[in-house]
Amino acid sequence: MRSLRTFVVEVLAFATLIPTLGTAQNDTQLARLRIAPSKENYVSGEAVVVTYRLTNLSSSLLCFPLPSIDCHSIDGELRATATPPKGVAGPKNSGGCVADPAMDRDAGYDIDQHWIKLGPLQSYEITKESHSIGLMAPGRWTVEAAYVPMQANAQSPYQDALKERGCSSVPELHSSKVTISVRR
Numbered sequence: 001m002r003s004l005r006t007f008v009v010e011v012l013a014f015a016t017l018i019p020t021l022g023t024a025q026n027d028t029q030l031a032r033l034r035i036a037p038s039k040e041n042y043v044s045g046e047a048v049v050v051t052y053r054l055t056n057l058s059s060s061l062l063c064f065p066l067p068s069i070d071c072h073s074i075d076g077e078l079r080a081t082a083t084p085p086k087g088v089a090g091p092k093n094s095g096g097c098v099a100d101p102a103m104d105r106d107a108g109y110d111i112d113q114h115w116i117k118l119g120p121l122q123s124y125e126i127t128k129e130s131h132s133i134g135l136m137a138p139g140r141w142t143v144e145a146a147y148v149p150m151q152a153n154a155q156s157p158y159q160d161a162l163k164e165r166g167c168s169s170v171p172e173l174h175s176s177k178v179t180i181s182v183r184r
Contacts, residue, residue: 030058031118033173035080035145038127041181042135048180050080051127052145054173056118063117063167065110065150070132074154076170078147080130082180085139107161117167135182143180147173 031054038049052069056062067076116124135141149155149170162169 030168031056031062031170031173033078033145033147033175035143035175035178037143037178037180039180041183044135044138044182044184046135046182048080048082048130048133048135048143049127050130050133050143050145051125052078052080052147053123053125054078054118054147054170055123056120058168059120060168061117061119061166062170063111063115063162063165064170065115067147069126069128070130074151076148076150078126078145080133080143080145082133082135083142083144084137085141088137088139107158108164111158111161111165111167117165135180138183139181141180141182142177144177145175 034053034055036051036053038051042048065075067073067078069078070080071077118124133143147170149172155169
């Protein structure tokens with residue numbers, strides 16, 4: 001039979017351990033992506049304006065090139081998608097465009113002048129009309145977004161310059177789902 005003192009010590013040790021485990025898990029996530037449609041209720045066919053917010057959750061500097069919006073790019077992309085209500089066929093994605101500016105300067109200059117740099121808890125936010133969301137039927141739609149980072153082959157010329165600046169890269173991120181209503 002355990003004594004009361006042993007029981008209290010075990011409970012206190014367990015209570016101290018649990019918050020520590022939670023903190024260790026959160027430290028592994030470098031960044032978070034959140035989205036917010038400009039409103040909750042839309043009319044069928046109406047354009048959806050989305051605010052993307054990418055936040056640095058790490059203790060280091062995150063650096064990434066300006067991402068394209070709804071446009072495939074080897075430099076990185078933010079894309080919102082919408083899932084229609086059950087029984088409604090989803091819109092066909094035209095594939096958007098391709099936006100790949102060529103690097104015309106050295107990598108260090110490009111990072112210093114054109115890349116986004118986020119210190120701990122800083123955010124990058126942009127609001128744009130989403131060309132990849134087509135609300136063509138009434139009902140409850142689910143909207144989510146993803147950040148796809150710069151492709152490895154495009155990032156390789158930047159590796160040394162990123163290290164010199166103490167930069168970490170942003171991994172692929174996915175937002176939580178947001179529900180919107182569409183009426184005729």
